[in-house]
Amino acid sequence: MAILEVRDLKKSFGDTQVLKGVGFAMEKGEVLAIIGSSGSGKTTLLRCLNFLETPDCGIITVNGETLFDSDNRSPHSEGEIRKKRLHFGLVFQSFNLFPQYTVLKNVSLAVELLARERSDYKQNKSEILREIDSSAREIIGRVGLSEKMDAYPFQLSGGQQQRVAIARALALKPEILCFDEPTSALDPELTGEVLKVIRSLKSSDRTMIVVTHEMEFARNVADKVIFMADGQVEEEGTAEEVFERPRSQRTKAFFTNYKKS
Amino acid sequence: MSFQTVTRMLLGGFAENGFIFIMTLLMALPLGLVITFGTMSSIRPVKWLTRTFVWIIRGTPLMLQLFVVMYVPGLLFDIQMPDHMLGVQVNPRMYSALIAFVINYAAYISEIYRGGIESIPKGQYEAGQVLGMTKGQIFFKVVLMQVVKRIIPPLGNEIITLVKDTSLARVIAVQEILWIAEEFSARGVIWPLFYTGVYFLVFCGVLTLLFGYIEKKLNYYRG
Numbered sequence: 001m002a003i004l005e006v007r008d009l010k011k012s013f014g015d016t017q018v019l020k021g022v023g024f025a026m027e028k029g030e031v032l033a034i035i036g037s038s039g040s041g042k043t044t045l046l047r048c049l050n051f052l053e054t055p056d057c058g059i060i061t062v063n064g065e066t067l068f069d070s071d072n073r074s075p076h077s078e079g080e081i082r083k084k085r086l087h088f089g090l091v092f093q094s095f096n097l098f099p100q101y102t103v104l105k106n107v108s109l110a111v112e113l114l115a116r117e118r119s120d121y122k123q124n125k126s127e128i129l130r131e132i133d134s135s136a137r138e139i140i141g142r143v144g145l146s147e148k149m150d151a152y153p154f155q156l157s158g159g160q161q162q163r164v165a166i167a168r169a170l171a172l173k174p175e176i177l178c179f180d181e182p183t184s185a186l187d188p189e190l191t192g193e194v195l196k197v198i199r200s201l202k203s204s205d206r207t208m209i210v211v212t213h214e215m216e217f218a219r220n221v222a223d224k225v226i227f228m229a230d231g232q233v234e235e236e237g238t239a240e241e242v243f244e245r246p247r248s249q250r251t252k253a254f255f256t257n258y259k260k261s
Numbered sequence: 262m263s264f265q266t267v268t269r270m271l272l273g274g275f276a277e278n279g280f281i282f283i284m285t286l287l288m289a290l291p292l293g294l295v296i297t298f299g300t301m302s303s304i305r306p307v308k309w310l311t312r313t314f315v316w317i318i319r320g321t322p323l324m325l326q327l328f329v330v331m332y333v334p335g336l337l338f339d340i341q342m343p344d345h346m347l348g349v350q351v352n353p354r355m356y357s358a359l360i361a362f363v364i365n366y367a368a369y370i371s372e373i374y375r376g377g378i379e380s381i382p383k384g385q386y387e388a389g390q391v392l393g394m395t396k397g398q399i400f401f402k403v404v405l406m407q408v409v410k411r412i413i414p415p416l417g418n419e420i421i422t423l424v425k426d427t428s429l430a431r432v433i434a435v436q437e438i439l440w441i442a443e444e445f446s447a448r449g450v451i452w453p454l455f456y457t458g459v460y461f462l463v464f465c466g467v468l469t470l471l472f473g474y475i476e477k478k479l480n481y482y483r484g
């Protein structure tokens with residue numbers, strides 16, 4: 001069964017329709033790269049998956065559970081939307097770290113707040129917090145920042161900040177982790193370290209969607225590639241299919257332009 | 262008139278200024294937040310009403326507001342201000358003064374709060390949202406500290422202005438420090454009038470140091 005299924009997703013802002021019926025499916029453990037020119041709706045798609053925007057139309061299913069269905073729009077309480085969000089994680093282009101907290105706290109804060117809702121929280125508080133702390137440290141180690149545990153975001157380079165943001169998203173163990181151009185706010189010499197971390201996260205039980213302009217990365221890491229144009233999936237296939245043998249004229253034109261620049 | 266006597270009598274007057282200062286702060290700081298929520302409300306009439314209110318308060322002199330609070334309740338509604346506060350005998354005019362000061366400063370402070378809240382980037386809220394935080398958690402755990410850091414400098418400015426504004430209460434015959442000093446000059450002793458400046462300078466100096474300290478404390482992070 002597909003871990004994620006998106007069907008006919010539509011979204012307009014005022015008069016402009018940004019998503020015009022996007023659909024795709026993913027298997028568990030897959031890495032999907034979404035490429036496409038500026039304004040084609042990639043960010044909007046990720047924001048819809050993370051419930052930062054409400055689609056006008058469409059269905060989103062995770063593991064067989066329908067999270068969103070425009071035909072069956074029961075009024076969603078804030079609490080319900082929060083629960084649905086936790087299926088997804090999102091790493092922003094601009095990091096959005098919390099400036100007043102250390103690296104460790106940035107990573108552990110949301111997990112701690114969530115743990116308060118556990119029924120055994122009061123009884124086992126200190127043990128739960130200890131567990132959260134050690135798993136946060138472990139995750140920070142995995143993105144290579146053990147030395148920076150107590151640093152504040154302003155003391156880190158852009159690449160390091162983005163790695164903290166990735167650790168922060170990982171800490172909640174989302175089923176599907178989304179990245180919105182994770183390296184495009186970085187100096188070229190810093191993109192490598194972030195891409196390396198993302199590549200290292202690839203595993204059989206972690207599903208990832210990466211919106212990116214790094215074609216080399218998409219080609220090497222993604223199991224599947226989607227080329228979006230004008231609010232629609234213009235082309236879809238394995239990395240090899242899309243990069244080596246694109247069928248659509250628009251995809252070809254996009255690659256030609258990309259090589260030129 | 263000995264230096265000690267003048268010092269002591271001016272100090273008595275300055276106690277009134279200090280009283281207005283403290284009471285205004287205690288009430289205007291929370292009331293300002295209520296007004297902020299009004300001006301940022303998504304309910305149109307609430308937003309419109311509070312913004313008009315803030316415009317009127319900020320657009321007219323505090324001195325005029327003092328006169329209005331002083332005379333209008335009595336003239337129009339035959340309301341007399343009480344002559345005791347918290348069980349202590351006070352000049353009823355102190356009530357009028359406090360009402361005017363609290364309303365005036367709450368309006369200004371509400372704009373400082375609003376500026377602080379609106380200056381927090383949308384990405385901070387969204388980061389909290391995708392991490393599954395509730396609205397309350399986002400406000401208290403993510404946004405609030407950042408707002409506090411940003412509003413401390415303008416708030417310090419406003420609070421120092423309040424110290425000096427308290428002397429305006431003399432226009433409705435609250436016997437604060439300048440009132441006392443003017444009584445001296447009416448009797449031909451002019452120097453106490455200038456001497457009052459020392460009181461304000463010392464008080465504002467202490468506040469400046471205090472705010473500098475808080476700003477430094479909050480400087481452990483940037484952004």
Ligand SMILES: Nc1ncnc2c1ncn2[C@@H]1O[C@H](COP(=O)(O)OP(=O)(O)OP(=O)(O)O)[C@@H](O)[C@H]1O
Pocket residue numbers: 013018036037038039040041042043044045
């Ligand atoms: N909140 C919004 N209100 C109005 N228009 C919006 C909003 N968000 C996005 N848009 C518009 O939707 C279109 C698609 O935006 P989107 O950010 O999804 O594109 P993108 O594919 O991520 O582009 P880029 O590669 O530049 O990041 C753009 O034309 C943009 O102006």
Ligand SMILES: [Mg+2]
Pocket residue numbers: 042043044180181
């Ligand atoms: Mg984008």
